[in-house]
Amino acid sequence: MNLKNFFPIGDPRLDDDHRRLELAIDVLASSQAQDRLTALHDLRQAAAAHFESEDADLSCMADGNAKCHVDEHAEVLKSLDEVRLELASPKRDEVFKAALTRRLAEQLADWLPMHVREIDAALVKFRVAQRFGGVPVTLAIRANTVVPGLIETLRASPSFPDGLLSP
Numbered sequence: 095m096n097l098k099n100f101f102p103i104g105d106p107r108l109d110d111d112h113r114r115l116e117l118a119i120d121v122l123a124s125s126q127a128q129d130r131l132t133a134l135h136d137l138r139q140a141a142a143a144h145f146e147s148e149d150a151d152l153s154c155m156a157d158g159n160a161k162c163h164v165d166e167h168a169e170v171l172k173s174l175d176e177v178r179l180e181l182a183s184p185k186r187d188e189v190f191k192a193a194l195t196r197r198l199a200e201q202l203a204d205w206l207p208m209h210v211r212e213i214d215a216a217l218v219k220f221r222v223a224q225r226f227g228g229v230p231v232t233l234a235i236r237a238n239t240v241v242p243g244l245i246e247t248l249r250a251s252p253s254f255p256d257g258l259l260s261p
């Protein structure tokens with residue numbers, strides 16, 4: 095179990111979810127050919143459930159940045175679905191699938207703590223304000239997200255083998 099990136103933000107439900115997501119990313123990172131799709135499926139399930147829960151709170155926020163937060167969740171799920179298609183493709187060999195999985199896990203391991211620290215933390219303040227009264231906070235959205243556009247990012251990576259991600 096590797097929780098080196100875990101960043102608690104003081105909301106037990108969200109902290110539990112984020113811990114679960116980090117563990118699911120670790121499982122994906124260490125998965126082998128026979129359990130790779132299952133690990134990706136489990137991660138997607140955990141992510142979708144967590145994002146749905148956050149999105150419900152975000153829909154109550156009048157702040158325009160709430161939409162950016164919702165959109166970032168959707169982009170992550172889209173990236174996971176894109177990678178699932180590649181992993182399920184008979185046209186892709188084991189070297190490609192192992193490399194793609196490793197890169198996805200690395201990207202997500204970088205993305206999750208950043209997202210939690212910079213975006214979800216503001217949502218927690220809003221949740222507290224909703225419960226106890228106060229002024230909703232403004233969410234700070236990063237200029238660039240790591241996971242959205244994952245396939246394009248991988249294609250541009252100099253360390254990724256040429257041609258592996260060609261359509």
Ligand SMILES: [Fe+2]
Nearest residue numbers: 112148210214
């Ligand atoms: Fe979150």
Ligand SMILES: [Fe+2]
Nearest residue numbers: 148209213214
């Ligand atoms: Fe979030």
